[in-house]
Amino acid sequence: MTTIVLTGGGTGGHIMPNIALIPALREKFSRIYYVGREGGREKVFAESAGVPFFGVPAVKFERDKPLSLLTTPPRLLDCARRAERVLRELMPDVVFCKGGYVSLPCALAARRLHIPVVNHESDLSLGLANKLISRFSCATITSFPETKAKRAVFLGNPLRREIFAPAPLALPLDKSRPTVLFVGGSSGARALNEAVFANLDALTARFNVLHITGKKTDRKRAHYFPCEYTRNIAAYYAAADAVVSRCGANAACELLALKKRVLFVPLSNGASRGDQVENARYYVRKGCALSCGE
Numbered sequence: 001m002t003t004i005v006l007t008g009g010g011t012g013g014h015i016m017p018n019i020a021l022i023p024a025l026r027e028k029f030s031r032i033y034y035v036g037r038e039g040g041r042e043k044v045f046a047e048s049a050g051v052p053f054f055g056v057p058a059v060k061f062e063r064d065k066p067l068s069l070l071t072t073p074p075r076l077l078d079c080a081r082r083a084e085r086v087l088r089e090l091m092p093d094v095v096f097c098k099g100g101y102v103s104l105p106c107a108l109a110a111r112r113l114h115i116p117v118v119n120h121e122s123d124l125s126l127g128l129a130n131k132l133i134s135r136f137s138c139a140t141i142t143s144f145p146e147t148k149a150k151r152a153v154f155l156g157n158p159l160r161r162e163i164f165a166p167a168p169l170a171l172p173l174d175k176s177r178p179t180v181l182f183v184g185g186s187s188g189a190r191a192l193n194e195a196v197f198a199n200l201d202a203l204t205a206r207f208n209v210l211h212i213t214g215k216k217t218d219r220k221r222a223h224y225f226p227c228e229y230t231r232n233i234a235a236y237y238a239a240a241d242a243v244v245s246r247c248g249a250n251a252a253c254e255l256l257a258l259k260k261r262v263l264f265v266p267l268s269n270g271a272s273r274g275d276q277v278e279n280a281r282y283y284v285r286k287g288c289a290l291s292c293g294e
Contacts, residue, residue: 008098
């Protein structure tokens with residue numbers, strides 16, 4: 001029996017590509033397991049996909065707190081030992097790392113156990129965990145042909161099949177109006193929300209406004225349809241004539257695969273490592289989207 005362990009978490013960009021791969025992996029592997037962060041969002045998604053989940057601790061590298069990095073190596077080694085115990089139990093043939101802090105202890109544990117590691121980077125440049133993992137992984141799969149990494153293999157970004165055949169969106173949209181979707185992602189909604197709220201009267205005068213807020217809102221207007229969170233984002237994509245979004249790699253790939261008109265508002269370098277700015281600039285150069293607010 002062949003076994004694969006998927007790992008990655010923290011944000012949807014590190015989780016959803018793993019989930020997207022599961023139907024294809026079932027054709028190749030007898031057993032699939034997901035190893036993620038204890039208490040992380042990935043547990044719900046893995047179990048919803050019918051994949052057993054195992055939680056391990058993870059250490060976050062806090063760039064804005066350099067003194068905290070002094071304690072990172074011993075904490076990381078402890079996390080790797082915990083991950084090693086899980087991998088010894090599962091004994092996979094390969095570990096697939098999608099990125100995020102939980103990927104690193106799993107990859108280190110796999111290396112110690114002589115289990116092959118393959119990692120995947122969704123962004124134009126490697127995140128910190130993938131930079132470290134790529135030093136010893138068998139291959140680093142990339143979403144962009146320009147991404148630099150040891151043993152890089154350009155294959156693109158996994159996409160969920162359901163985004164191409166969504167369930168209908170049960171909202172009373174005015175069909176005489178264009179529909180605009182605003183979505184900020186798991187870590188970038190606040191500034192977009194404030195911009196929508198500040199311009200809500202002007203927006204609803206012209207458009208149906210779909211708004212994934214990430215938090216509850218009591219604002220009510222005709223033609224305004226806020227939603228705190230949805231598991232049916234594909235239906236919102238399908239209903240939208242245009243989308244204003246952050247530029248996380250996963251959401252960007254989905255929107256562009258659906259050939260949506262997109263205005264990217266990437267998280268700034270100060271709010272992230274700069275990956276969203278890089279992604280947005282790339283898509284603008286290719287003529288795929290517009291971008292503002294770097």
